[in-house]
Amino acid sequence: xxxxxxxxxxxxxxxxxxxxxxxxxxxxxxxxxxxxxxxxxxxxxxxxxxxxxxxxxxxxxxxxxxxxxxxxxxxxxxxxxxxxxxxxxxxxxxxxxxxxxxxxxxxxxxxxxxxxxxxxxxxxxxxxxxxxxxxxxxxxxxxxxxxxxxxxxxxxxxxxxxxxxxxxxxxxxxxxxxxxxxxxxxxxxxxxxxxxxxxxxxxxxxxxxxxxxxxxxxxxxxxxxxxxxxxxxxxxxxxxxxxxxxxxxxxxxxxxxxxxxxxxxxxxxxxxxxxxxxxxxxxxxxxxxxxxxxxxxxxxxxxxxxxxxxxxxxxxxxxxxxx
Ligand code: HEM
Numbered sequence: 001x002x003x004x005x006x007x008x009x010x011x012x013x014x015x016x017x018x019x020x021x022x023x024x025x026x027x028x029x030x031x032x033x034x035x036x037x038x039x040x041x042x043x044x045x046x047x048x049x050x051x052x053x054x055x056x057x058x059x060x061x062x063x064x065x066x067x068x069x070x071x072x073x074x075x076x077x078x079x080x081x082x083x084x085x086x087x088x089x090x091x092x093x094x095x096x097x098x099x100x101x102x103x104x105x106x107x108x109x110x111x112x113x114x115x116x117x118x119x120x121x122x123x124x125x126x127x128x129x130x131x132x133x134x135x136x137x138x139x140x141x142x143x144x145x146x147x148x149x150x151x152x153x154x155x156x157x158x159x160x161x162x163x164x165x166x167x168x169x170x171x172x173x174x175x176x177x178x179x180x181x182x183x184x185x186x187x188x189x190x191x192x193x194x195x196x197x198x199x200x201x202x203x204x205x206x207x208x209x210x211x212x213x214x215x216x217x218x219x220x221x222x223x224x225x226x227x228x229x230x231x232x233x234x235x236x237x238x239x240x241x242x243x244x245x246x247x248x249x250x251x252x253x254x255x256x257x258x259x260x261x262x263x264x265x266x267x268x269x270x271x272x273x274x275x276x277x278x279x280x281x282x283x284x285x286x287x288x289x290x291x292x293x294x295x296x297x298x299x300x301x302x303x304x305x306x307x308x309x310x311x312x313x314x315x316x317x318x319x320x321x322x323x
Pocket of ligand 1: 277
């Protein structure tokens with residue numbers, strides 16, 4: 001009896017719900033009657049997901065390469081999902097902001113610790129062959145990676161390090177965007193010619209990236225932090241979480257990623273060309289790019305030593321600068 005009363009009261013509630021939006025409950029009940037039961041595989045679109053790994057060559061390790069990129073893009077999507085909630089948050093609820101940042105860090109840390117799937121998990125001989133069928137595509141063209149940067153910090157912090165001092169929030173957004181660090185990395189210094197990889201990326205994604213940059217102008221994660229009241233800004237947990245995010249995104253992930261470039265493209269003398277055509281030994285090290293999302297949160301010393309610890313061990317930067 002109790003059960004039936006509950007059903008009746010649920011039906012009354014449903015009636016109210018559908019009446020409020022001008023809908024007829026009976027039609028929706030018919031729908032419920034005819035609907036198939038949901039399955040796990042339909043819910044997560046498993047068949048579609050597992051059909052998306054399509055190698056361009058016969059080398060078995062190419063599938064690892066494709067899948068790990070796809071896994072990474074899904075994590076990037078998770079990161080963006082939290083970043084959007086962070087910047088959309090109207091109240092100054094510090095616990096909420098800490099929780100969003102903590103989640104982003106856990107996604108980055110999953111990516112950082114799993115990068116060995118790339119560094120150790122493929123045969124170099126296979127990689128060097130199948131990658132030739134992928135030209136001129138490159139992870140450089142990951143739009144979500146660029147979006148993560150744009151949500152995190154104003155464009156002036158993404159301007160190439162050598163020119164950053166000359167730019168500020170007063171420059172038009174389009175100018176800042178034109179001087180962003182990754183554009184420079186993919187432009188021939190002497191001729192000014194952009195790589196095909198960059199040209200294609202710009203054609204496909206410039207309007208979208210500019211739209212996002214406008215949308216979060218004065219409202220990036222960094223702005224959100226800077227606008228907190230003085231006591232909230234001093235919250236140690238929030239500062240620690242944001243600093244960790246900065247280091248995960250701009251030092252630890254780039255270093256792991258660079259490790260794979262060294263493993264596959266490094267040679268005793270010189271380097272192999274990357275598919276995206278950058279001078280990757282100069283482009284990839286975080287200590288050369290010095291991209292920092294939240295500069296005010298770090299000490300001068302921390303900023304001076306940005307990404308340097310590991311680079312010192314891998315190769316000698318002095319030698320590279322003389323190349
Ligand atoms: C064997 C594995 C990998 C190698 C050898 C490699 C190599 C490179 C190289 C050489 C570049 C510089 C651009 C170019 O000239 O092509 C680059 C950029 C990039 N790659 Fe990879 N990559 C690998 C795996 C990945 C994975 C799994 C991702 C995940 C999406 C990824 C994302 C990126 C991104 C976002 C950039 C731009 C970095 C920046 O602008 O600082 N890469 N990669």
